[in-house]
Ligand SMILES: Nc1ncnc2c1ncn2[C@@H]1O[C@H](COP(=O)(O)OP(=O)(O)OP(=O)(O)O)[C@@H](O)[C@H]1O
């Protein structure tokens with residue numbers, strides 16, 4: 613069985629973070645492991661508290677995983693501080709990790725900030741150059757490219773800028789568009805659109821975590837990047853279409869829609 617590791621924060625409400633990642637990896641056919649960067653007390657309405665792990669303890673978790681069950685792919689989600697980002701980068705280099713998917717988590721769907729400004733610089737300098745693919749939504753792509761994104765042409769331009777600056781593939785996600793849900797993959801100088809019909813479901817808590825974990829699962833199984841994104845896009849669209857409606861705010865999607 614192929615294996616995947618998520619390095620991310622825990623979401624007590626189970627819709628995003630580590631919990632979304634593990635549900636996604638299992639339903640996409642890989643063995644799931646975790647290294648937890650922070651605990652969040654969170655629900656569909658907001659983030660009530662964050663407790664970060666120490667860099668040493670994050671390093672210990674990553675060592676425990678790599679020294680026993682080597683992951684075929686690694687997904688990185690919420691990492692809120694510079695020290696934790698440096699720890700992850702050092703370990704990924706040390707273990708020569710492959711198939712690295714970086715979801716540059718900055719703000720929760722509910723609006724709470726999940727990263728410090730210093731850490732955004734560290735993410736750019738230390739993690740993006742290690743990434744096979746980075747998966748920003750439109751506001752995150754604006755921060756990473758320092759340009760405003762108002763059209764499909766802007767998505768291509770921003771993805772190209774990020775890809776060239778950090779030497780990684782870029783999937784710019786269109787979930788924050790009003791009219792469609794088209795995602796743009798820019799890789800090795802070429803781009804491909806993944807078209808998605810906008811689904812009328814306001815329960816989108818954890819869509820980014822889920823998509824990046826599905827991509828990591830497909831890479832772990834040996835698919836190339838473009839097919840990995842295509843399959844992940846089909847998975848998230850089906851999970852959203854199931855119209856699960858839990859909680860008072862933006863609720864989770866149904867990761868296990870076909871079980
Ligand atoms: N209403 C929707 N209908 C169809 N697809 C959607 C919808 N909302 C998001 N998606 C898809 O979900 C995936 C994640 O995109 P999105 O832009 O929501 O990420 P995100 O903002 O990082 O998520 P998160 O809410 O976890 O922070 C993309 O493939 C996007 O196209």
Ligand SMILES: Cc1ncc(CO)c(N)n1
Nearest residue numbers: 621622623628629690720
């Ligand atoms: C722990 C965690 N990671 C990522 C997100 C972004 O959806 C979230 N809300 N919570």
